[in-house]
Amino acid sequence: MEVIIAKGLIKDYNHTRAVDNIDFAIKKGECFGFLGPNGAGKTTVMRMLYCATIPTEGEIKVFGMDIQSNGSTIKSRIGVMPQDDNLDLELTVIKNLIVYARYFDIPPKVSKKMAWQLLEYVDLTAKADTTIKTLSGGMKRSLLLARALINSPEILILDEPTTGLDPHSRHNVWDKLKDLQKNSTTLILTTHYMEEAETLCDMVAIMDKGKIVEVDSPKRLMERYGGNLEQVYLRLTGKRLEGDLV
């Protein structure tokens, strides 16, 4: 069953076309990756999925509902881990989660319990009462992941979840995401790391200049085009993925 269906999506910023007429469908429980270099339009697609950017043309249905008219209902069932760190810098780690839970109308008693469970899950209980400034980059990513899970989302959107992390922290995040996959959470992520796509994704959409040039499972892509995912990407787009050291 498809939880997200997008048809004819276009997004123009001033005179540049960031997303150029793309279609995709994402099944429940699947991990769907958008793979592409910076500027390929991945973040714009993610933002359109959680109603933070309005498509110039085309339609998106999430849980069978149109995002324009059912934004709040849809957003109450999804979690978003953004690319930029947008935590509340002035608040403590635990308070960040509790304040965020309020947006979902989670009662304080429940959210407090939930916040502690999530901090335990991402290994941040020792930091609960410290401010965001004292956290390392990896810890901030972990907290953003915890925050995205506060409403027990059915769909989790992850925009470059491991960019800028050291290999150890990166594997940490991957382990958490694999756990979520087992619980049949639908994962949608953007990445420019081949290894990330290969490890996590059931389906990969390769993006270049706002277009989806190919969609398939990583395994089938490698069979069809030969070589590893990096080579498939190179063949399809004529470029190497920047920042990828695999």
Next chain:
Amino acid sequence: MNIKRAFRVWQRHFAVYTRLYRSSIALNFVEPALFLVAFGIGLGAFVKEIEGIPYIKYIAPGIIASSSMFAATYECTYGTYVRMTFQKTFDAILATPVNVNDLIAGELMWGATKSMFYGTIIIIAISAFRLVDSPLVVAVIPVLFISGLIFAEISIICASIVPGIDSFNYFYTLFITPMFLFSGIFFPLNVLPPTVAKIAFWTPLYHLTNICRSIAWGKTDYVIQSLIWLIGVACLIAPVSFILMKKRIMK
């Protein structure tokens, strides 16, 4: 727009504020105190009285108005801009069931609340120094919320069109400071050419000053007219601030 979700945004700002208020309260409270001392006592030594009232007592109710104005404008220019661009707080909030209109309503409500709060502090302070005649001065407090909404709306409009944070200097130099000086806080406007009084009539601070002064002296002159003016303008500008800010946020 959903008022409950707008209130969630208000609650977020309140949570942040209660952690930071020690450093920001000085900005909004020490400054009006300085004005009162410098003008009321310093200049007051020469001016003595205006319209038969000791000068410090003449300007004190006006400081309620200006202090509440600055609280809302700082909050919804610099504060809103920082949350929107540098801290990306808006992105975080918009990924939740809170929609863009709820978010803007929350910003406005918070700006108006701060306006009311800082005006109330001045009311308490000048009452303690016996600079008001009537206990009715507490009736000014709800009015401060309405005028606070106007100042917040104007500031949000400004924040929605500025190219960068430095551009707020224009807003303050060309709009807020002249309003502060020529809204009848420091001297009656009839000493200036009639044009100035005519322009002042179109500023919210002029009407708020009228209301504060009348009520603080236990009178009711101008109160109803100015209150209607404030409510009308708050309602008129609101849609503009929503439309422009929504355009800026959603791109």
